[in-house]
Amino acid sequence: MDPQVDIALVRSWIRSVAAAVDAHKDQLTEYDSAIGDADHGANLHRGFSAVLDALAAQEPATVGDVLVKTGSTLVSKVGGAAGPLYGSAFRAAGKKLTEPTADTREFGEALAAGLESVRRLGGAAPGDKTMVDAYAPALEAFQRVAAEGGGLAVAARAAADAAEEGVRATVPLQARKGRASYLGERSVGHQDPGATSTALVFGALAEAAEAASGAAGAGEAG
Numbered sequence: 001m002d003p004q005v006d007i008a009l010v011r012s013w014i015r016s017v018a019a020a021v022d023a024h025k026d027q028l029t030e031y032d033s034a035i036g037d038a039d040h041g042a043n044l045h046r047g048f049s050a051v052l053d054a055l056a057a058q059e060p061a062t063v064g065d066v067l068v069k070t071g072s073t074l075v076s077k078v079g080g081a082a083g084p085l086y087g088s089a090f091r092a093a094g095k096k097l098t099e100p101t102a103d104t105r106e107f108g109e110a111l112a113a114g115l116e117s118v119r120r121l122g123g124a125a126p127g128d129k130t131m132v133d134a135y136a137p138a139l140e141a142f143q144r145v146a147a148e149g150g151g152l153a154v155a156a157r158a159a160a161d162a163a164e165e166g167v168r169a170t171v172p173l174q175a176r177k178g179r180a181s182y183l184g185e186r187s188v189g190h191q192d193p194g195a196t197s198t199a200l201v202f203g204a205l206a207e208a209a210e211a212a213s214g215a216a217g218a219g220e221a222g
Contacts, residue, residue, distance in 0.1 A: 002151025003212035005102040010066045011055060012211065016204035018048035024200060031193040035180035040082060040193040047078035047086070063102050067094030067110075081122070081178060082194070085131065088121050089114035104152045108143045111159075115139050122177060129175040129187065131194035138163035138202045153206070153213040160206040163199040170195045 003009060021028070021044045028041030054073045060066045071090030074083050096110040115135050124130040126137075141162035145155035168191075175187035178194075 002104075002153055003209065003215075005063055005097075005104075005107045005152060007060055007063055007066060007100060009208055009212045010063050013205050013208040014048075014051060014055060014066065014070055016207050017201050018052050020200040020204050021045050021048050021197065024196075028193050028197055031191050031196055034190045035175060035183055035187050036193060037080060037179060039080060040197065043078045043080055043082050044086075044197055047074045047083060050074075050077040062098055062100055064094035064097035064110075067091070067097065070094070082197070085118050085122055085194070088117040089135075092117035104146045104150070104155055105143075107152065108139070108146045108155065111139050111142060124177040127173060128177045129170050129173040129180060129192045129195075130177050131192070131198040133170050133173070133192065134163040134166040134195040134198035134202070137166040138198070151213070153209040156202070156206040156209040160199070160202040163195075163202040167191060167195045167199045 021041070025041035025045040028044065029038055030041075032038050032040035051070050051073045054069055055066060058065070058069050060069070067090045071087040071092075071094060073087075074090065075087030077083065078086070093110040093114040096113045097106065102110070115132070118135065119125070119132060122130065122132075124132045126133055138159040142155045142159035145158045150158075170192035171190065172188060173192075174185055175181045175183065175192070180187045180190075180192070
């Protein structure tokens, strides 16, 4: 049985994001040291650690409440561009989800609102060597599966795979936005740290959705 997006699943997603950031913080900083400020991993780790504390103290009534709290905390706790960009994405997504549960299509619409917010704030387009290069293909894959009637777990896994492909595609690109753009041609040959962390976010979503799907299936079998 494919799960709906509910408060428990979204909380699980954010916990998985925090765990992925913790596991990969040094790698993210390594990528950022080549074309940025060398603080992306540390900043996100600090931010999602604060998010976990904030969510532990929260009693959300809707799925959106969890995501808005996540976004607001990231904005207040994360320096550089990552805080405003990730914060605005989670907040915009959360504002679209005003019920205790959401179906796969509704969640896809929320993810789309997140991407729109990122693009509006950062001015980046696909090909600019930013987080958009992972987010845009992930969203496209998610919404394609949802439109075909696929469930959350399948859509989330398709999104995660597409985000990973998007990350790899940033390596030969020349950065056109953000601090990396100051390097010009020297940014070519480096994996974008923002796209890399975005792929971690979608990978964590797939893990949370698949775990919820497996639990639902086990419950039905029992």
